[in-house]
Amino acid sequence: MPEPLLSLTALDAHYGDFQALFGVDMAIEEGEVIAIIGANGAGKTTLMRSISGLLTNAPEQIKYRGQAIGALRADQVAHLGLALVPEGRQLFPSLSVEENLLLGGKTGRTGPWSLQTVCDLFPILQERRAQASTSLSGGQQQMVAIGRALMSNPDLILFDEISLGLAPVIIKSIYEALPGIIGQGTTAVIVEQDISKALSVSSRVYCLQEGRVSLTGRVEDITRDQITAAYFGVAA
Amino acid sequence: MIEWVNAVVQGILLGGLYALFAAGLSLIFGVMRLVNIAHGDLIILAAYLGLTTTTMLGVHPFVALLIVVPAMAGIGYVIQRGLLNQTLGPDILPPLLVTFGLSVILQNALLEGYTADPQKLSGGVIETASVNVGGMALGVLPLLTFGIAVAVIAGLQWMFYSTALGRGFRAVSDNQDIAQLMGLNKAHVFGLAMALALAVTAIAGILLGIRTSFDPSIGGGRLIFGFEAVIIGGLGNLWGTLAGGVILGVAQTIGAKIDPGWQVLAGHIAFLVVLAVRPNGLFPRVSH
Numbered sequence: 001m002p003e004p005l006l007s008l009t010a011l012d013a014h015y016g017d018f019q020a021l022f023g024v025d026m027a028i029e030e031g032e033v034i035a036i037i038g039a040n041g042a043g044k045t046t047l048m049r050s051i052s053g054l055l056t057n058a059p060e061q062i063k064y065r066g067q068a069i070g071a072l073r074a075d076q077v078a079h080l081g082l083a084l085v086p087e088g089r090q091l092f093p094s095l096s097v098e099e100n101l102l103l104g105g106k107t108g109r110t111g112p113w114s115l116q117t118v119c120d121l122f123p124i125l126q127e128r129r130a131q132a133s134t135s136l137s138g139g140q141q142q143m144v145a146i147g148r149a150l151m152s153n154p155d156l157i158l159f160d161e162i163s164l165g166l167a168p169v170i171i172k173s174i175y176e177a178l179p180g181i182i183g184q185g186t187t188a189v190i191v192e193q194d195i196s197k198a199l200s201v202s203s204r205v206y207c208l209q210e211g212r213v214s215l216t217g218r219v220e221d222i223t224r225d226q227i228t229a230a231y232f233g234v235a236a
Numbered sequence: 237m238i239e240w241v242n243a244v245v246q247g248i249l250l251g252g253l254y255a256l257f258a259a260g261l262s263l264i265f266g267v268m269r270l271v272n273i274a275h276g277d278l279i280i281l282a283a284y285l286g287l288t289t290t291t292m293l294g295v296h297p298f299v300a301l302l303i304v305v306p307a308m309a310g311i312g313y314v315i316q317r318g319l320l321n322q323t324l325g326p327d328i329l330p331p332l333l334v335t336f337g338l339s340v341i342l343q344n345a346l347l348e349g350y351t352a353d354p355q356k357l358s359g360g361v362i363e364t365a366s367v368n369v370g371g372m373a374l375g376v377l378p379l380l381t382f383g384i385a386v387a388v389i390a391g392l393q394w395m396f397y398s399t400a401l402g403r404g405f406r407a408v409s410d411n412q413d414i415a416q417l418m419g420l421n422k423a424h425v426f427g428l429a430m431a432l433a434l435a436v437t438a439i440a441g442i443l444l445g446i447r448t449s450f451d452p453s454i455g456g457g458r459l460i461f462g463f464e465a466v467i468i469g470g471l472g473n474l475w476g477t478l479a480g481g482v483i484l485g486v487a488q489t490i491g492a493k494i495d496p497g498w499q500v501l502a503g504h505i506a507f508l509v510v511l512a513v514r515p516n517g518l519f520p521r522v523s524h
């Protein structure tokens with residue numbers, strides 16, 4: 001069996017004295033789309049922060065292409081080809097739309113994504129490129145956040161709650177753009193509270209509950225009841 | 237009447253020097269929210285480096301800039317990476333204390349190395365040369381200082397808003413974590429910001445040293461003028477910093493015109509009035 005693109009081994013994460021993740025194991029193969037679901041406070045965002053390097057872990061707990069990256073800084077992880085679309089979009093308010101996108105290309109990695117191809121994916125950004133990023137609607141800001149992550153031509157892209165706080169029609173259009181992204185051969189991890197949206201585009205799912213993996217498997221093998229039990233922690 | 241106009245014009249030109257004191261302070265506060273108490277002493281350090289360069293090589297102070305500017309930039313990068321980055325965090329007190337300590341160390345090191353004797357950089361004929369404008373004699377050196385200040389502010393403005401480096405500065409200033417996610421190492425970005433700030437400080441120190449005599453103890457006063465120019469102009473606005481320097485300079489020369497003992501006091505009063513009327517300064521840019 002080939003080495004997975006990303007593997008987590010007994011990953012623990014702490015904020016000071018508070019432990020947010022307990023021995024999480026995960027393996028993601030190249031080209032897969034993985035859904036990570038779980039209630040508020042289950043540790044989903046902590047997991048994203050650990051993988052992307054914003055939280056420091058023991059080196060061997062996170063491996064990317066066989067390399068131990070758990071203790072690397074976020075900018076070093078970014079140069080390896082891992083990109084995070086952070087929860088809440090988090091655009092740079094003093095930068096224009098175009099500058100936000102250009103900053104995403106800071107790692108200098110080459111590949112299919114450029115200012116032009118991102119604007120082809122989200123044509124509205126072409127129109128708004130000179131505007132302040134904060135003047136856009138929530139959905140448009142989310143497009144910038146996704147575009148900004150794509151600009152680094154990542155091999156693995158993590159989406160943290162990309163539907164949070166957006167109107168259903170906007171969520172729909174953003175999810176419709178996902179195949180165009182994943183179709184480029186990019187491996188993706190989609191973190192969502194909206195279970196059905198996440199499962200509709202994924203092949204495998206991990207459910208987190210109170211910092212532990214409570215369920216994992218192929219999407220088609222898992223029943224609603226199993227998810228309910230793993231999500232809320234009640235016996236089905 | 238012409239004497240008052242003259243005082244105002246001299247004040248405007250003096251404001252250029254204050255803007256140069258302030259630009260570096262403004263830049264590092266903008267990028268990393270660091271208040272550098274040692275800034276004034278670093279200006280004086282630059283003046284002494286200029287002194288050493290001119291006496292050792294026998295060159296004009298302006299030629300010494302070729303050595304002092306890169307030297308100060310290098311010192312800035314090393315201080316930032318080696319010392320100040322370790323103090324930055326959610327608490328604003330550690331960087332204040334550490335830069336205060338740095339200020340004490342710099343003053344004493346300069347005292348050990350150069351003694352307390354006042355020194356001056358010799359600018360040659362440029363120090364006394366003047367041009368006649370509408371019945372007023374304007375010194376070439378103050379005119380040149382003001383011109384350099386405008387050029388430096390314009391250059392910083394261009395760098396901040398039109399280059400990839402400036403984009404990085406603004407991104408790190410907005411959100412350090414997310415900037416890091418984009419592949420920017422904030423420790424390095426902060427080092428570059430301090431290097432740039434101290435490069436400007438080098439220019440300010442050399443011009444100060446040609447204009448007036450200096451000794452190791454006067455850094456604190458330059459820091460206050462720099463702070464006042466930044467606050468009057470409004471945080472995060474470089475052109476505002478130039479305006480702040482000009483207002484401070486004009487207040488000082490008008491004060492001195494009324495009574496020579498009022499020069500510094502008049503500047504402080506102008507600062508207090510602006511602070512009372514517009515606590516965020518005249519042209520604030522930073523809203524958070």
